Amino acid sequence: MSSKRAVKTIVSSIQKLYPRALADSSWDNTGLLLECPLDTEPEKEKLNVLLTIDLTTSVVDEAIRNNSGVVMAYHPFIFRGLKSITQSDSQQRSLLRLARAGISVYCPHTAVDAAVGGVNDFLIDVVSLGKENEASREVCQPVDGVQGQEGAGMGRVVRLKEPITFSELLKRVKTGLGLKHVQVALTEKHENPEAKISSVAVCAGSGASVLRGVDADVHFTGELGHHEALGLIENGTSAIVCGHSNTERGYLKTFQTLLTKELKNQHDGEVEVIISQTDKDPLEIV
Known part of the structure; x- marks a missing residue:
């Protein structure tokens, strides 16, 4: 969970590194796709970000277990308009779980593809x-x-x-x-x-x-x-x-280094940016 101030700091840091203007807005859906900060603004707050390529059920479990404030999910998990949000769809269940836990989600996708050093x-x-x-x-x-x-x-x-x-x-x-x-x-x-x-x-x-x-x-x-x-x-x-996703996942280490440095420049407090341990490509060659 993170305060509104913390979410704003994390989002502005990601956008400084990977401006939304770089994304292909003709089809891509980038930005803060789930915003659910705390109502309070703690005086001292740890910034806790989880990095992943895909927002799967196991990654959501990980985010809740780690008490993450924001998940950076490279691939957008919302592409089209939602007419309802129910428990019958696995992605929507994840969305509801994250909202209940106060965890926001930011998706940069093609902004990271296009960025210099991306x-x-x-x-x-x-x-x-x-x-x-x-x-x-x-x-x-x-x-x-x-x-x-x-x-x-x-x-x-x-x-x-x-x-x-x-x-x-x-x-x-x-x-x-x-x-x-x-x-x-x-x-x-x-x-x-x-x-x-x-x-x-x-x-x-x-x-x-x-x-x-x-x-x-x-x-x-x-x-x-x-x-x-x-x-x-x-x-x-x-x-x-x-x-x-195998061509994208290796970059998360660079993303982690750059985002940690930027957050420490903007935040006078503890910062933790971690890479998901359960995120993986759904297809394997055997």
Whole structure:
């Protein structure tokens, strides 16, 4: 539980790092989606934030158990208008439980995707192992006009100073995201694991629409349809597909570091930002 002042501090800190103006408002639903602060304003208050990709029942249990004041759920759990809120729907039950517990929920989603230093820059770092190894880093779909976010936008393309083998690229992706297995769609030239890669396009989550038509040796994303994968191969581009939220979850450590620092700058008191231990991608490769 958090006071209105605490919720405001947490929300303003998240929005300073990831301005809502960066989000794709044509379809995305970002911002403070559940607001239920305490009526009182304690003189001394701990700011307690739980970070997750998806707001599942187990994450709600965790938030209540940890006495979180705000949950930062990367994916919005409300997309369309609600005509009723009942116990018959699992997400609505979670909403009611959080409201009763006085826990607010903020969802930044595509604002984090587009931000400079956000999730897509994180994925490029996984590929290149640092800007010193890059000839260039470009945005696929720029988002302009947001102060302090010059160079923001959806998707990224990196061109490496020194080409690497496809097997090395796979190793970097698995290590950077903490995965044992990924899916690949290989062109004939990349069926040789020693084939060289000099350019990689990335987009967290479901990246097919953002990366459509982007010229790169490999497209690296979380989710790709059957015909989209075929289309890439037919046009000479291979793909690495890791599972939708697996391309996003690794960024939570960076989010944790940045948000903790910003909250400590704004709040004269104790701050705790933790990452959910139960949040995980619903699909597994076995």
